[in-house]
Amino acid sequence: MDILLSPQLLAAALITGVLYALISLGLNLIYGTMRLLNVAHGDLVMIGAYVAFMAFSLFNVGPLISMFAAAIICGGLGWLAYRSVLQNLLANSEILARLEENSLLLFFGISVVVQNLVTLFFTADRQGYEYLSAIVEIADVRLTGARLAVLVVGSVISIVAVLYLRFSLFGLAMNALIQNRDASAVVGINVDRVQMYSLVIGFGITGLAGALISVLEPITPVMGFPYTMSAFVVIILGGLGNLWGGFLAGLLLGFLEIFGVAVTGPEWRSVLVYGIFIGILIFRPQGLLGHGRIAR
Amino acid sequence: MLKRLLTASLALVGMFGLLGPAHAADPVKIGFSIPKTGLFAPAGPSQLNAYLVWQKMVNDKGGLDIGGKGRRKIEFVQYDDKSDPARAVKIYEKLITSDKVDLVMAPWGTPHHFAIAPVVERHKFPLIGNTAASVALRKVKPGYLWFTTPMMPDNLAKEMTAMLKSRSVKSVAIMYNLLPFASENIQFLMPALAKAGIKVLFEAKYPPDIKDMTGMLTKVKAKNPDAVLVYSYPGDSILYMNQAREVGINAKTQYVMVGPAIGFFRGMFKGNLDGIVTMAAWTPGMKNTTGSQEFYNAYKKMFKGHEPDYLDSVEVFVSSQILEQAIAKVGLDREKIRQAVNTMTFDTVYGKIKFDGVQNSITPAGFAQIQKGKIEVVWPKQRATSSVVDKGAWAK
Amino acid sequence: MSNSFKFICIAAVIIIPGSLSGFASEYMLGIGFTLFMYIALAQSWIILSGMTGYISLGHVVFFGSGAYVFVLIWGLVPVWLGVALSGLVVGFGAIIIGYPVLRVRGPYFVILSFGLAELVKNLVLINEARMYVSLRPVFGAPPLAQLYIAMLVLAVGATVLTFWIRRSRFGAGLRSIREDEWAAETIGVPVARLKLMAFALSGVVPAMVGAIFIMRSGIFQPGDAFNPIVSFTIVTMVIIGGSDDAPGPLLGVAFLVILQELLWANWPEIYMIILGALLIGFVLFAPGGIFSWLSKNISRGNKNAA
Numbered sequence: 001m002d003i004l005l006s007p008q009l010l011a012a013a014l015i016t017g018v019l020y021a022l023i024s025l026g027l028n029l030i031y032g033t034m035r036l037l038n039v040a041h042g043d044l045v046m047i048g049a050y051v052a053f054m055a056f057s058l059f060n061v062g063p064l065i066s067m068f069a070a071a072i073i074c075g076g077l078g079w080l081a082y083r084s085v086l087q088n089l090l091a092n093s094e095i096l097a098r099l100e101e102n103s104l105l106l107f108f109g110i111s112v113v114v115q116n117l118v119t120l121f122f123t124a125d126r127q128g129y130e131y132l133s134a135i136v137e138i139a140d141v142r143l144t145g146a147r148l149a150v151l152v153v154g155s156v157i158s159i160v161a162v163l164y165l166r167f168s169l170f171g172l173a174m175n176a177l178i179q180n181r182d183a184s185a186v187v188g189i190n191v192d193r194v195q196m197y198s199l200v201i202g203f204g205i206t207g208l209a210g211a212l213i214s215v216l217e218p219i220t221p222v223m224g225f226p227y228t229m230s231a232f233v234v235i236i237l238g239g240l241g242n243l244w245g246g247f248l249a250g251l252l253l254g255f256l257e258i259f260g261v262a263v264t265g266p267e268w269r270s271v272l273v274y275g276i277f278i279g280i281l282i283f284r285p286q287g288l289l290g291h292g293r294i295a296r
Numbered sequence: 297m298l299k300r301l302l303t304a305s306l307a308l309v310g311m312f313g314l315l316g317p318a319h320a321a322d323p324v325k326i327g328f329s330i331p332k333t334g335l336f337a338p339a340g341p342s343q344l345n346a347y348l349v350w351q352k353m354v355n356d357k358g359g360l361d362i363g364g365k366g367r368r369k370i371e372f373v374q375y376d377d378k379s380d381p382a383r384a385v386k387i388y389e390k391l392i393t394s395d396k397v398d399l400v401m402a403p404w405g406t407p408h409h410f411a412i413a414p415v416v417e418r419h420k421f422p423l424i425g426n427t428a429a430s431v432a433l434r435k436v437k438p439g440y441l442w443f444t445t446p447m448m449p450d451n452l453a454k455e456m457t458a459m460l461k462s463r464s465v466k467s468v469a470i471m472y473n474l475l476p477f478a479s480e481n482i483q484f485l486m487p488a489l490a491k492a493g494i495k496v497l498f499e500a501k502y503p504p505d506i507k508d509m510t511g512m513l514t515k516v517k518a519k520n521p522d523a524v525l526v527y528s529y530p531g532d533s534i535l536y537m538n539q540a541r542e543v544g545i546n547a548k549t550q551y552v553m554v555g556p557a558i559g560f561f562r563g564m565f566k567g568n569l570d571g572i573v574t575m576a577a578w579t580p581g582m583k584n585t586t587g588s589q590e591f592y593n594a595y596k597k598m599f600k601g602h603e604p605d606y607l608d609s610v611e612v613f614v615s616s617q618i619l620e621q622a623i624a625k626v627g628l629d630r631e632k633i634r635q636a637v638n639t640m641t642f643d644t645v646y647g648k649i650k651f652d653g654v655q656n657s658i659t660p661a662g663f664a665q666i667q668k669g670k671i672e673v674v675w676p677k678q679r680a681t682s683s684v685v686d687k688g689a690w691a692k
Numbered sequence: 693m694s695n696s697f698k699f700i701c702i703a704a705v706i707i708i709p710g711s712l713s714g715f716a717s718e719y720m721l722g723i724g725f726t727l728f729m730y731i732a733l734a735q736s737w738i739i740l741s742g743m744t745g746y747i748s749l750g751h752v753v754f755f756g757s758g759a760y761v762f763v764l765i766w767g768l769v770p771v772w773l774g775v776a777l778s779g780l781v782v783g784f785g786a787i788i789i790g791y792p793v794l795r796v797r798g799p800y801f802v803i804l805s806f807g808l809a810e811l812v813k814n815l816v817l818i819n820e821a822r823m824y825v826s827l828r829p830v831f832g833a834p835p836l837a838q839l840y841i842a843m844l845v846l847a848v849g850a851t852v853l854t855f856w857i858r859r860s861r862f863g864a865g866l867r868s869i870r871e872d873e874w875a876a877e878t879i880g881v882p883v884a885r886l887k888l889m890a891f892a893l894s895g896v897v898p899a900m901v902g903a904i905f906i907m908r909s910g911i912f913q914p915g916d917a918f919n920p921i922v923s924f925t926i927v928t929m930v931i932i933g934g935s936d937d938a939p940g941p942l943l944g945v946a947f948l949v950i951l952q953e954l955l956w957a958n959w960p961e962i963y964m965i966i967l968g969a970l971l972i973g974f975v976l977f978a979p980g981g982i983f984s985w986l987s988k989n990i991s992r993g994n995k996n997a998a
Binding site: 009011016125126127128130135147216220258265267270 | 334474502507508512531568
């Protein structure tokens with residue numbers, strides 16, 4: 001069992017965990033502030049990955065720069081989605097009564113549209129490019145430059161984002177909205193604006209994560225779906241709407257997956273992930289780190 | 297809607313036209329299904345592109361030679377099967393009974409071939425399969441379906457063991473994806489290795505959605521096997537390529553099943569692919585083959601410098617060549633084509649091919665290795681364009 | 693709108709294509725098969741999700757499990773007994789897993805149902821690998837005409853079942869769960885038992901559909917049999933059709949299957965885009981679906997006439 005002490009494994013767990021944390025952050029933000037279940041979330045990862053791929057193949061610009069473009073484009077999509085559709089959705093009492101279910105269907109529709117538009121433009125062919133492929137050695141850990149970059153950039157961005165959303169004025173307003181929607185409107189928080197920014201930030205961060213992921217796996221129009229699933233597992237684990245919990249849960253899932261698999265055998269990976277997920281839903285729906293209050 | 301009605305009425309008129317003798321200039325209608333959406337969509341272009349290249353090459357020559365009685369151009373009727381075998385069944389029924397195509401060509405992947413077998417059987421439409429490989433295919437009733445692939449898992453196991461022995465490999469580590477083709481390979485590989493006295497130091501299977509291999513690879517490294525065999529698909533092949541380098545897997549023989557033969561993959565890894573062995577039996581410069589360089593050039597020209605997939609695209613082109621040559625011999629009579637496919641020997645980019653029952657009885661299963669950025673066939677020896685070399689240190 | 697009108701609706705959609713089976717082309721039979729398959733699936737979805745409000749995004753779990761049970765016993769028992777057994781086994785399975793699963797409510801249930809399907813898919817994958825089975829072709833299945841009739845029977849059966857439940861005490865109980873589960877419990881509705889029964893019932897039909905479907909596709913693969921797209925398609929059809937009653941899904945299914953046949957041939961991506969756009973449109977502008985939109989407009993028309 002000395003494999004469990006391997007620093008290489010620790011690094012792998014951190015990379016996986018940080019990506020999960022980063023990707024689930026946006027999903028959590030959007031659920032927390034608006035109670036929208038965004039099943040198109042992984043498609044933002046996909047869009048971010050295509051942005052990075054295009055930037056690299058057309059202008060020879062690496063993902064560490066194009067990730068900001070991906071963030072801006074996806075954030076812009078968030079703005080567009082809010083102004084064109086979601087704003088009305090959140091104002092319609094008939095829909096509001098079953099908001100989770102309706103938003104889920106709505107985003108499923110959006111997901112189908114987005115995936116097929118991308119297929120029309122780029123074909124379904126896999127894409128990929130070479131970037132920072134040299135090995136970097138730090139202490140006993142050896143990582144490709146790209147994975148190291150993902151680890152560093154992913155950690156920095158997710159920590160900055162979590163801290164910002166916890167301590168800034170906007171973050172406070174947003175947390176108030178997550179805690180209690182009606183009361184926050186009464187105390188003078190501009191609910192509309194907070195919602196829109198949540199969407200823009202949530203989409204933007206996810207697009208950025210997609211640009212990072214573009215160096216790790218083949219880019220296809222259907223690559224986002226597994227990330228939607230992982231992000232849901234994470235935010236359930238951390239408690240719906242609990243940003244800090246979600247961040248820790250992302251790391252936790254990364255560790256569970258990497259170390260759990262090292263102990264049980266890789267064929268159990270998905271069973272492990274979904275098993276934990278279902279166990280949590282049944283026995284602790286407020287999340288591992290929640291306090292008995294169901295955030296809805 | 298109006299356009300559909302128009303097409304429909306035109307088709308009706310066309311059917312009456314068929315009552316008379318077919319006009320020599322009428323194109324030959326060939327139908328097939330392609331996964332354009334769904335799970336296998338990323339794999340679809342390897343097949344579709346090869347069909348399109350073949351169509352262009354034939355039409356540029358003036359069309360298919362119809363049994364020596366003049367040429368007719370090829371027209372494709374293709375539908376998206378959404379990666380769903382049941383939909384492929386429906387498509388072939390539609391192609392045959394409603395679109396009235398002259399001939400059909402293969403769908404993508406093993407399950408789809410199983411699915412449509414009863415349809416082509418029932419309607420007596422000969423179909424040369426490609427992109428399908430499983431020993432279970434041999435259980436398909438011989439008649440109207442043939443399988444071009446040399447990559448049957450039992451033959452692969454045999455050749456793999458022989459190659460390992462030729463390299464004096466004494467011990468291996470094996471990792472494989474749970475998807476059907478990979479696990480079927482292992483089913484045959486294990487006894488073959490045991491018989492050859494090659495020790496399996498490590499064996500692990502993993503689900504298709506695996507996101508990290510560090511744990512497995514750390515264990516593999518600790519065992520220090522002579523060879524590492526990874527029965528993987530493109531997504532997990534990428535994981536292996538990245539993380540084997542990180543962990544520092546330095547075995548002299550490393551096999552990565554599906555991926556290295558596909559263009560995008562080589563773009564991603566470039567020099568680091570040198571020395572990796574993969575599943576493929578073709579390279580453009582191969583001797584004793586027919587049309588290899590022409591196919592390669594036509595493909596690159598048609599798809600803006602992209603290379604064909606050395607595995608799937610090539611196999612698809614082989615099946616097209618077989619159909620083309622059968623038609624050149626006997627014309628478009630489907631029963632005669634069936635007999636021709638059963639008895640003729642074909643000249644293809646894989647070399648000579650003859651069918652025994654449902655399977656290609658000449659082309660052996662084989663492997664290729666990336667050497668200095670080029671794909672060289674290295675096994676079996678009688679087909680090799682180069683010999684297997686030790687995988688050197690990973691490029692930096 | 694009167695019940696009899698609904699009946700006519702149902703009868704028309706089912707019997708007309710049914711009677712065609714004798715002389716229709718193979719291609720038409722194929723379309724009919726798909727149509728009935730989704731009618732059966734959508735109706736069974738209504739029993740649980742439409743009536744109780746426990747929206748399931750993992751309905752494919754029953755479909756896939758049924759298919760798996762069926763291929764496991766393929767060749768060991770007569771074909772149609774195998775289909776029935778698949779339904780029974782999955783129904784029992786549903787009762788066992790239903791107890792813990794149905795404690796989870798609201799959006800949590802939605803996500804759970806989805807995860808459950810993925811979990812079962814992966815368990816099946818592992819089990820197949822343990823048995824060293826990689827492909828399960830189904831050779832020698834009955835011809836399409838027979839499968840078509842079988843699917844027709846299932847579709848009619850599921851429609852009648854849903855129609856009947858909707859009008860029974862059982863159905864009233866289920867709908868009280870949807871309106872307010874806590875309140876229903878306090879006034880003495882046996883909530884847990886009703887939910888469990890609905891869960892099991894809504895599992896039996898898709899299991900049998902899955903078994904028949906495997907004979908049509910000729911091969912079992914976990915990835916296909918548990919494809920989440922099936923679940924999403926079912927939900928989309930019901931939403932577009934609308935209502936928690938039997939006629940809604942009929943309209944939704946018919947609409948989508950026909951649209952698919954019209955567009956899929958040449959514009960697969962465009963079809964998917966239209967499908968997505970329709971779903972968005974219905975959620976936003978006609979949450980009641982085609983059926984409630986129709987009923988509203990028809991009753992308004994009647995009033996105007998009077």
